[in-house]
Amino acid sequence: MFKIGYRTLKTAIGVTLAISLAQMFALKSFPSAGIITILCIQVTKKKSIHAAFCRFIACIIAMLYSTIFFEGIAFHPVVIGLMLLFFIPTVVKLNVQEGVVTSSVIILHIYSSGHVTPQLLLNETGLLVIGISVALLMNWYMPSKEKEMTHFQESIEEDFRVMMQKMVLYLRTGKSHWDGKELMSVLDNLSKGKVLAYRDVENHVKYHDDVFYQYFIMREKQFEVLENMLTLVAKIPSHNPYSEMIASLIEEMSEHIHPYNTSYIYLSKLEGIKEEMQKMDLPLTREDFNVQSSLFDLIRELEKYLMLKNVYKGFSRKKRGMKTETAS
Numbered sequence: 001m002f003k004i005g006y007r008t009l010k011t012a013i014g015v016t017l018a019i020s021l022a023q024m025f026a027l028k029s030f031p032s033a034g035i036i037t038i039l040c041i042q043v044t045k046k047k048s049i050h051a052a053f054c055r056f057i058a059c060i061i062a063m064l065y066s067t068i069f070f071e072g073i074a075f076h077p078v079v080i081g082l083m084l085l086f087f088i089p090t091v092v093k094l095n096v097q098e099g100v101v102t103s104s105v106i107i108l109h110i111y112s113s114g115h116v117t118p119q120l121l122l123n124e125t126g127l128l129v130i131g132i133s134v135a136l137l138m139n140w141y142m143p144s145k146e147k148e149m150t151h152f153q154e155s156i157e158e159d160f161r162v163m164m165q166k167m168v169l170y171l172r173t174g175k176s177h178w179d180g181k182e183l184m185s186v187l188d189n190l191s192k193g194k195v196l197a198y199r200d201v202e203n204h205v206k207y208h209d210d211v212f213y214q215y216f217i218m219r220e221k222q223f224e225v226l227e228n229m230l231t232l233v234a235k236i237p238s239h240n241p242y243s244e245m246i247a248s249l250i251e252e253m254s255e256h257i258h259p260y261n262t263s264y265i266y267l268s269k270l271e272g273i274k275e276e277m278q279k280m281d282l283p284l285t286r287e288d289f290n291v292q293s294s295l296f297d298l299i300r301e302l303e304k305y306l307m308l309k310n311v312y313k314g315f316s317r318k319k320r321g322m323k324t325e326t327a328s
Helices: 006-024 031-040 045-072 077-093 097-113 118-139 146-173 181-202 211-233 243-254 264-277 286-310
Strands: none
Touching: 006 031, 006 118, 031 045, 031 097, 031 118, 045 077, 045 097, 045 118, 045 181, 077 097, 097 118, 146 181, 146 211, 146 243, 181 211, 211 286, 243 264, 243 286, 264 286
């Protein structure tokens, strides 16, 4: 069973409204107003405004060129081709090439009329204004994607939690039965979340709200760090005296993963662990050297993970109605 999407519904209503208005104003070739509306309805507000601007400028240029070429030379198919040799480079130079298709409709209307008159140009301008205005009206309301973005956010945080808990288990026991499915899950949710968040940014015309987009970017960078941490944890034996200290910190972090920025708490605790590790005896064997090296590398990765969260501006607790608590 097929599904009617929101954009499809907007397009259907918009075309109906545009053609009805064009007919009401007794414009010739009134179905063209519906075509212009279809071309201007985009997936986001900013894209719709950009498409409308490009088509309007390109169509004005098309009417100017049509007047010059058709009235100056002749109403002949060869002249259409000749005019396009000048028209297309012009709109490309002005970066409004999205309007080429719409402009072609205007050009063919003028060509089929056999004569350029003020009334004809006014008619084409009317079709253009109606088509663009209706498209912008239809695109003014965009349904909120916050619920879907929050779903991806929570899924990523849960997968991060599992990954950290598996690290803790290995640091304490040297064993970890894990199939790694969370790795693929995070990649999938990050990809989908970023697409939705970018569209959300594009739908804010009056103000710039990219908190979700920046969140997914931040988690994407943290995920790379977590992958490095997983590799390092596998090199550290559970009987090492510092394994429990690091495991306790990672366990605490795993219990407080959410989008709010209080990573400074864990950076402070991590600094304490670093000071303790500075007291370690020098390694006596190659194996001891490798373990110490992995421990210090793991500390650096943990610091990098927390710093990525520390520079992230985070969500507003008041807006999201959340209680204050530590986070990573």
